[in-house]
Amino acid sequence: MSGEEVLIPDDRAFSSFKSECCSDDGWSLTYNKAGITVWIQILEEEKSLHKIKCRMVCKDVSSETMYDVLHDIDYRRKWDSNVIETFDIGKLTVNADVGYYSWKCPKPLKNRDVITLRSWLPMGKDYIIMNYSVKHPKYPPKKDMVRAVSIQTGYLIQSNALPAAP
Secondary structure: OOOOOOOOOOHHHHHHHHHHHHOOOOOEEEEEEOOEEEEEEEEEHHHOEEEEEEEEOOOOOOHHHHHHHHHOHHHHHHHOOOEEEEEEEEEEEOOEEEEEEEEOOOOOOOOEEEEEEEEEEEEOOEEEEEEEEOOOOOOOOOOOOEEOOOOOEEEEEOOOOOOOOO
């Protein structure tokens, strides 16, 4: 990569992420309507640095199917109308890779792109996908895009007791 230390999440990181997703401590509810709930947590007010946590209930989708849909970068082009380009840069371990994703933004905003270290782990009936931004010397920021920075992004997918699709 670029000389910066890259840490692949371990079991403790996945457990910590799951605990944060399931906890309401330190979060302020900002939206709750039609199966979508949003919380915010201010980290550094002077820098406008904050976390956003969302919960969405998908009644007719099994956790296995949701995990597969979120995990499949080729299929993403079918359901994500904002994707410009997405591809794997390299596999780091059996459950971690580095990838590129760019997306369309509404005018007057410039389109965005990001390089992330993504890792995933099934945990019982739950699935976790986590990622954060990294730099890669072969993929510098593009002049026509704004390079996004993600400190932590992820999904905790929990079963709603539906059987997996065949």
